[in-house]
Amino acid sequence: MTTSDDDPTVPIVCTDCDTSSRVALSDVADAIENHNERLHDGEDIATVDPDIAAHIADMAATDLGLLEDE
Numbered sequence: 071m072t073t074s075d076d077d078p079t080v081p082i083v084c085t086d087c088d089t090s091s092r093v094a095l096s097d098v099a100d101a102i103e104n105h106n107e108r109l110h111d112g113e114d115i116a117t118v119d120p121d122i123a124a125h126i127a128d129m130a131a132t133d134l135g136l137l138e139d140e
């Protein structure tokens with residue numbers, strides 16, 4: 071049983087398009103890749119909002135059980 075409601079969303083920003091959108095954490099890599107492929111000839115322009123990129127790393131690590139407080 072999977073609950074996508076629990077899936078955190080993260081903001082993607084594209085400075086070239088001047089757009090931002092939120093996608094599920096599990097889809098963020100594909101979303102960025104698709105955007106850059108379709109709109110920027112594969113250039114790495116769209117990216118996760120740098121302000122929270124660090125938090126995403128933490129969330130992903132927590133999600134995978136890589137962080138243990140004890």
Ligand SMILES: [Zn+2]
Nearest residue numbers: 084086087109
């Ligand atoms: Zn773009």
